[in-house]
Amino acid sequence: METQARKVVCQIGEEEFAFPVEHITGIEKPQPITKVPNTAEHIKGVTNIRGEVTPLLDLRSYLLKREATLDEDYKILLAQVGEIKIGLIVDKANEVLDIPEDLLESVTVEGNENERSIQVAKMENRLIILLDIDYMLNEMDAETLGKLKTMV
Amino acid sequence: MSTNQYMDLFIEESEEHLQAVNTNLLALEKDPENLPIVNEIFRSAHTLKGMAATMGFEDLTKLTHQMENVLDAIRNEQLKVTTDILNVVFDAVEFLEKMIIDISQGGDGKEDIIAIVSELEKVENGVADELAAPANSLQEETTASPLNKDVVYDDYVQNVLIQAFEEGYFVYQASITLREDCVLKRARIFMILEALEGKAEIIHALPSVEDLEEEKFDFDFTMTLTSKESTEELEETIGRISEVEKVTIQSLLEADLAPSEEPGQPSPSPAVDADAGTEEKVERPTKEESKGSKSSNIASKSIRVNIDRIDQLMRSFEELLIYRGRLEQLAKESDNKENIETLEKMTRVSNDLQNLILSMRMVPVERVFNRFPRMVRSLAQEMGKHINLKITGADTELDRTVVDQIGDPLVHLIRNSVDHGLELPDVRLERNKPATGVIQLRAYHSGNHVMIEIEDDGAGIDRDKVVQKAVSSGLISKEEGEQLPNSEVYDLLFSSGLSTADQISNVSGRGVGLDVVKTTIESLGGAITVTSTPGEGSLFTIELPLTLSIILALLVKVEEETYAISLSSIKETTIIPKSSIRKVHEQKVVNFRDSVIPIISLRETFGFPEEEQEECPAVIVQKGDKQAALLVDSLIGQEEIVIKSLGEFLTNVFAISGATILGDGKVALIIDSNALVS
Numbered sequence: 043m044e045t046q047a048r049k050v051v052c053q054i055g056e057e058e059f060a061f062p063v064e065h066i067t068g069i070e071k072p073q074p075i076t077k078v079p080n081t082a083e084h085i086k087g088v089t090n091i092r093g094e095v096t097p098l099l100d101l102r103s104y105l106l107k108r109e110a111t112l113d114e115d116y117k118i119l120l121a122q123v124g125e126i127k128i129g130l131i132v133d134k135a136n137e138v139l140d141i142p143e144d145l146l147e148s149v150t151v152e153g154n155e156n157e158r159s160i161q162v163a164k165m166e167n168r169l170i171i172l173l174d175i176d177y178m179l180n181e182m183d184a185e186t187l188g189k190l191k192t193m194v
Numbered sequence: 195m196s197t198n199q200y201m202d203l204f205i206e207e208s209e210e211h212l213q214a215v216n217t218n219l220l221a222l223e224k225d226p227e228n229l230p231i232v233n234e235i236f237r238s239a240h241t242l243k244g245m246a247a248t249m250g251f252e253d254l255t256k257l258t259h260q261m262e263n264v265l266d267a268i269r270n271e272q273l274k275v276t277t278d279i280l281n282v283v284f285d286a287v288e289f290l291e292k293m294i295i296d297i298s299q300g301g302d303g304k305e306d307i308i309a310i311v312s313e314l315e316k317v318e319n320g321v322a323d324e325l326a327a328p329a330n331s332l333q334e335e336t337t338a339s340p341l342n343k344d345v346v347y348d349d350y351v352q353n354v355l356i357q358a359f360e361e362g363y364f365v366y367q368a369s370i371t372l373r374e375d376c377v378l379k380r381a382r383i384f385m386i387l388e389a390l391e392g393k394a395e396i397i398h399a400l401p402s403v404e405d406l407e408e409e410k411f412d413f414d415f416t417m418t419l420t421s422k423e424s425t426e427e428l429e430e431t432i433g434r435i436s437e438v439e440k441v442t443i444q445s446l447l448e449a450d451l452a453p454s455e456e457p458g459q460p461s462p463s464p465a466v467d468a469d470a471g472t473e474e475k476v477e478r479p480t481k482e483e484s485k486g487s488k489s490s491n492i493a494s495k496s497i498r499v500n501i502d503r504i505d506q507l508m509r510s511f512e513e514l515l516i517y518r519g520r521l522e523q524l525a526k527e528s529d530n531k532e533n534i535e536t537l538e539k540m541t542r543v544s545n546d547l548q549n550l551i552l553s554m555r556m557v558p559v560e561r562v563f564n565r566f567p568r569m570v571r572s573l574a575q576e577m578g579k580h581i582n583l584k585i586t587g588a589d590t591e592l593d594r595t596v597v598d599q600i601g602d603p604l605v606h607l608i609r610n611s612v613d614h615g616l617e618l619p620d621v622r623l624e625r626n627k628p629a630t631g632v633i634q635l636r637a638y639h640s641g642n643h644v645m646i647e648i649e650d651d652g653a654g655i656d657r658d659k660v661v662q663k664a665v666s667s668g669l670i671s672k673e674e675g676e677q678l679p680n681s682e683v684y685d686l687l688f689s690s691g692l693s694t695a696d697q698i699s700n701v702s703g704r705g706v707g708l709d710v711v712k713t714t715i716e717s718l719g720g721a722i723t724v725t726s727t728p729g730e731g732s733l734f735t736i737e738l739p740l741t742l743s744i745i746l747a748l749l750v751k752v753e754e755e756t757y758a759i760s761l762s763s764i765k766e767t768t769i770i771p772k773s774s775i776r777k778v779h780e781q782k783v784v785n786f787r788d789s790v791i792p793i794i795s796l797r798e799t800f801g802f803p804e805e806e807q808e809e810c811p812a813v814i815v816q817k818g819d820k821q822a823a824l825l826v827d828s829l830i831g832q833e834e835i836v837i838k839s840l841g842e843f844l845t846n847v848f849a850i851s852g853a854t855i856l857g858d859g860k861v862a863l864i865i866d867s868n869a870l871v872s
Binding site for chain 2: 074078
């Protein structure tokens with residue numbers, strides 16, 4: 043039987059990324075954001091999501107180095123991995139997709155610390171990069187992603 | 195039959211009993227003649243054994259059993275309390291603790307206990323032989339009065355019994371022992387009660403029937419029955435029930451009912467029972483238990499609640515506070531008198547509620563303190579020092595989260611005092627001090643804070659050594675080292691990479707240092723200071739907030755953002771005219787109330803563009819004796835805020851200690867003024 047991986051697909055610019063559905067706890071509309079001083083540029087601040095103070099990571103600048111203001115339309119993907127709860131800012135998030143495993147391909151990239159294989163899904167006329175949130179928060183950055191893209 | 199549902203209870207109670215054993219053993223060491231203490235220990239050990247057997251932990255049962263034997267020998271004065279014996283018992287307790295920890299982590303509680311059991315046996319047998327004779331006579335004595343002297347009838351029961359005699363009933367005292375591996379004690383009790391129904395009436399039971407039904411007993415209990423059946427008949431009825439180890443039934447005479455002042459006096463002609471001789475052994479635990487259940491009856495006004503539930507209650511309450519804030523804002527905007535009045539009432543109720551919930555979360559610091567006596571004892575033995583640990587204020591209460599986290603810092607400080615502070619006995623004598631050093635551990639309330647102090651009468655802190663060490667590790671320059679006042683030199687102890695121990699010993703001076711202690715305490719919103727007099731000792735003072743999660747704070751505005759500053763660190767607010775700001779060594783300062791204090795612009799700190807203002811509102815914050823003026827755009831007002839963490843992802847943000855959710859749902863950051871002042 044064909045196995046499938048259920049993913050939440052989001053769009054940043056022209057790129058499509060997918061996260062494991064079990065790591066995504068919700069999708070939120072734009073919110074009033076409180077800036078946190080002296081933090082990295084891609085940390086947009088914190089916001090109140092259902093009574094919890096949630097930090098927001100702007101994937102538009104984190105992964106694509108794109109200057110993005112908060113005036114634009116965006117979505118917040120709520121993710122939870124272990125103890126870490128975080129909101130990921132993306133352009134669009136509108137799809138939960140079952141990706142058949144035979145469409146997945148592993149690409150090995152050199153990360154900052156060590157090599158790591160990242161999965162991409164090649165579907166008809168789309169290319170979706172599958173991200174592991176834990177790995178993304180710790181090692182992945184725009185540079186690694188750039189390398190990955192040139193390889194694909 | 196699954197025993198899982200009892201596991202939590204078992205672990206919790208075992209820990210309590212072990213703690214009781216620990217505390218009492220220490221008390222016994224100080225006062226070896228005090229036999230009531232031995233009884234206490236015995237009782238705890240016995241209960242522990244019973245519980246372990248019920249839960250099927252064999253090693254645990256075996257070890258407690260052997261320990262109990264030793265205690266029994268001490269209790270019966272066949273064994274004299276000596277340090278050697280206590281050491282063995284302490285070791286055994288340590289083993290038991292290990293097992294319980296293992297069990298609580300899902301293990302099976304198995305340990306290699308052969309060695310320790312044989313140690314205990316040696317201790318026990320070392321005396322049993324030579325004291326065999328007195329032991330025998332002791333037994334004889336008790337054989338003479340097999341009735342359970344602990345069973346005391348009140349007037350009501352006595353009247354019922356007398357009436358029973360008058361109506362021609364026999365009155366029996368039945369001592370029943372269940373098998374130690376009996377799992378469903380409650381079921382057995384019901385079976386016994388059912389079997390007796392129609393044959394006999396239960397007039398009195400020890401522990402009470404309610405306690406029996408709730409399994410609040412070990413394995414043995416005593417019931418007083420009225421019946422027309424014979425002893426043998428009743429014994430057989432009860433004996434038929436499985437898992438009943440032993441039944442002894444004796445008839446009471448009317449004369450037995452009169453309260454006898456001399457318990458040693460044999461009761462007049464009780465129906466002689468073949469088992470009476472062995473009665474003594476099973477009887478004893480009954481007595482102990484009965485006392486135990488009596489005292490627990492008094493304490494039964496409290497219930498056990500899972501701490502998670504209280505945390506949950508707290509979280510719900512915090513949310514309620516946020517909405518209350520929102521309502522307050524709306525009410526102010528609408529300016530409706532009735533709304534405002536209702537809200538004021540609501541505020542009052544929610545304040546009461548808050549105090550109640552907070553008090554529920556309070557636990558005595560005893561929870562951490564009680565492990566220190568034994569720690570100090572073994573450290574002292576290890577290092578050949580004589581130490582007297584004096585604990586005061588162990589009943590001082592603190593928020594549970596704080597109590598849970600101050601354990602390690604305190605362990606470190608006490609080890610520090612034992613290792614670096616107190617001198618060896620001969621050194622102390624040379625310095626005209628008593629050979630036994632004193633470490634005092636004190637806890638007390640002071641305003642909205644709880645203070646914990648650790649004071650020793652040891653050598654004190656060697657200023658030169660600290661300076662030398664700090665200079666060599668590059669913390670300060672040599673010139674600085676000569677000029678620094680003592681208090682600042684002592685503060686250096688809390689900086690990382692500084693240990694004044696000449697040699698790294700097992701006890702301290704390894705791994706974590708005082709800097710970790712300081713960080714932990716500051717993360718709890720507390721502060722630590724140290725003072726010392728060379729040759730006379732040192733004093734560490736820890737100041738902790740009563741509660742962590744809800745504080746009164748001043749809200750201020752900087753640029754478009756709202757920030758909160760804890761009211762406890764604010765001295766006052768003021769307005770500083772631009773003209774009074776001066777610059778000293780690139781640092782802006784202002785002359786305020788006759789002292790020069792540094793100015794910190796929050797705009798600058800938080801990376802906003804500076805703005806020219808003729809007059810600037812400022813918040814004067816203080817940390818210890820240091821002050822600073824924080825410049826803000828405007829002051830909003832004070833509010834009760836709920837502290838939330840920024841989450842695991844954003845840790846160690848400079849000058850921000852957390853966040854809170856305001857009435858309008860927006861997040862405001864909480865300023866860590868301690869970080870700014872220093």
